[in-house]
Each structure stands twice: as C-alpha cells, then as structure tokens.
Amino acid sequence: KAKELGKNRCIVFNKSMNEEIIQRVLLEKSMYEAIKNKEFIIAYQLQKDLKSDSFTGAEALVRWRHPEKGLIPPNEFIPLAEETGLIIPIGELILREACKKIKNIQVKGIKDFSISVNVSSVQLKSPNFIGSVKNILNEIDLDPKLLTLEITESILMESLAPNIKKIEELRALGIKIALDDFGTGYSSFNYIIKLPIDILKIDKSFIDEIHTNQKEKLIVGGIISVAKKLNFNVVAEGVENIEQLEILKEQNCDKIQGYIFSKPVFENELDKLLLK
Numbered sequence: 081k082a083k084e085l086g087k088n089r090c091i092v093f094n095k096s097m098n099e100e101i102i103q104r105v106l107l108e109k110s111m112y113e114a115i116k117n118k119e120f121i122i123a124y125q126l127q128k129d130l131k132s133d134s135f136t137g138a139e140a141l142v143r144w145r146h147p148e149k150g151l152i153p154p155n156e157f158i159p160l161a162e163e164t165g166l167i168i169p170i171g172e173l174i175l176r177e178a179c180k181k182i183k184n185i186q187v188k189g190i191k192d193f194s195i196s197v198n199v200s201s202v203q204l205k206s207p208n209f210i211g212s213v214k215n216i217l218n219e220i221d222l223d224p225k226l227l228t229l230e231i232t233e234s235i236l237m238e239s240l241a242p243n244i245k246k247i248e249e250l251r252a253l254g255i256k257i258a259l260d261d262f263g264t265g266y267s268s269f270n271y272i273i274k275l276p277i278d279i280l281k282i283d284k285s286f287i288d289e290i291h292t293n294q295k296e297k298l299i300v301g302g303i304i305s306v307a308k309k310l311n312f313n314v315v316a317e318g319v320e321n322i323e324q325l326e327i328l329k330e331q332n333c334d335k336i337q338g339y340i341f342s343k344p345v346f347e348n349e350l351d352k353l354l355l356k
C-alpha cells in the first residue's frame with residue numbers, strides 16, 4: 081500500500097514540484113524560529129508632502145533577515161505567512177515596532193511624523209485584530225492620528241460589509257486608513273465613495289508612464305482631482321524621476337513616495353535622513 085502511494089507520488093509530483101514543497105516546508109519551519117529570533121525587521125520609506133516640501137511620514141515595509149538566505153523581500157514570504165496564519169504574530173510585531181518608532185521620532189523633536197503599516201486580509205479578518213491594535217496604542221501611549229493602516233481594495237472586496245465595519249471602528253479610534261495599490265484591482269470611484277478611507281495611494285503601475293504617455297497622465301490627473309473632491313489625501317507611489325514629480329505637482333498630488341526621494345531604509349538611516 082505504502083509502495084503504491086509512493087509510486088503515485090512519483091507520478092503526481094515531478095522533481096521540481098517536490099523541491100518546491102520541500103523549500104516551502106523549510107521556509108515555514110524557519111518562520112517560527114524567525115519570530116523568536118527577531119529576524120523580521122522594518123525598512124522605512126519616506127513620504128514627502130509637496131505643499132510643505134518636507135518629509136511628514138514613512139511607510140513601514142517588512143524584511144526578513146534570514147541567517148542563511150540573507151535579506152528576503154516581503155513578496156517572497158508574506159503569502160506563506162498568510163497561509164499558515166503566522167502573519168498574525170508577525171503583523172503584530174511589525175505594528176508594535178512601527179508604533180515605537182513613531183514615539184521615538186517624537187522624542188527626537190519631530191512631533192507630527194506619521195508611519196503607515198500594511199495590514200493583510202488575514203489580520204483584518206482575525207477577531208482579535210482591533211483589540212490588539214488598541215493594546216499596542218495603549219502600551220506605547222501613542223497618539224492614534226500618527227498611525228495609518230494600509231489596506232488594499234482586494235482585501236475590502238472579499239467581504240465588504242464586515243470589513244467596512246472594522247475600518248470604521250479603527251477610524252473611530254483616531255487611526256487613519258489608506259487604500260493601497262489603487263488602480264491595480266477593480267477600482268472604480270463608484271466603489272471607493274463607499275469606503276471609509278482617509279488616504280488614497282495611487283499604484284506605481286499608474287505612475288510609471290505619466291511622463292511618456294499622455295493618456296496615463298490624463299488618467300492620473302483625473303484620479304487625483306476626483307479623489308481630492310472626495311476629501312482623500314492622495315499619495316503617489318513609485319515615483320522615480322523629476323518628470324513624474326513635476327507632473328504630479330501640477331496635478332496637485334499631496335504626497336510622494338518613491339526612489340526619487342528615498343528607497344526603504346533601516347531605522348538608523350531613517351534617523352539620519354530626518355535629522356539632516
């Protein structure tokens with residue numbers, strides 16, 4: 081019987097699929113260790129406010145400093161962390177770290193600096209999520225208006241009504257909500273007017289060609305103008321060059337995040353950039 085099973089397996093899984101599964105299991109196992117060993121670290125990417133021409137906030141972006149594999153980017157482990165549920169302790173860890181960092185920047189004399197943290201659908205779904213956010217805010221004694229939570233529209237679409245309710249609860253605490261990656265899903269204004277959000281982040285894929293493609297430029301201009309009429313604060317993501325920046329200025333975009341100003345950097349580097 082066992083032999084038969086073994087035989088079937090050989091047919092079902094070819095060598096490379098087998099290899100993939102082994103890698104996944106190993107990765108999952110080392111993810112447990114990684115939480116204990118504090119291998120998840122945050123890189124911060126500055127956001128510049130165009131009106132005041134100053135850095136008013138940053139986005140927290142997780143990296144995994146793996147003892148053997150080196151620095152692993154989020155796209156390579158967040159999906160597995162979501163499948164296994166490990167995103168819940170990892171997400172909590174990131175949120176706590178980011179909140180501590182806001183406090184730490186305040187102590188250094190920069191009073192209104194805000195940080196935004198990405199939230200996975202698995203976290204939002206978890207019944208303990210709001211409680212854990214409250215605990216962290218209390219523990220750190222943080223002004224909630226300095227914290228933004230980033231949520232993608234696909235997360236919201238999954239179960240619109242209950243998620244809207246949760247987001248309203250978070251906003252009632254004073255936290256800001258950003259809709260991340262706007263434009264990559266089924267985004268329509270008809271849909272976003274229903275969402276209780278404060279900030280709209282236009283995805284990099286829209287920004288990439290605004291300086292070379294007149295139609296892309298028109299679309300982004302339209303998004304910004306409607307979003308601002310709906311009272312959203314607008315952030316453009318993935319801005320890499322001066323031409324893009326100039327167009328976004330003309331179009332009255334509020335904030336810019338992109339390599340043009342800074343790549344994501346670790347804590348010490350962030351401090352240097354801010355105190356410069």
Ligand code: C2E
Binds near residue numbers: 140141158174260337
């Ligand atoms: P995101 O939230 O949309 O973050 C923006 C991504 O674009 C980041 O990639 C950032 O490094 C990159 N980026 C920013 N400006 C530029 C630019 O000018 N040029 C280019 N080429 N790239 C730019 P990163 O750090 O690899 O993160 C990828 C995604 O992983 C994030 O997309 C987010 O969805 C997810 N992620 C990151 N950190 C976390 C986290 O703590 N929790 C969860 N649940 N997801 C996270």
Ligand code: MG
Binds near residue numbers: 139198230
């Ligand atoms: Mg984000």
Ligand code: MG
Binds near residue numbers: 260261281283317
């Ligand atoms: Mg994004």
Ligand code: MG
Binds near residue numbers: 261
């Ligand atoms: Mg993204």
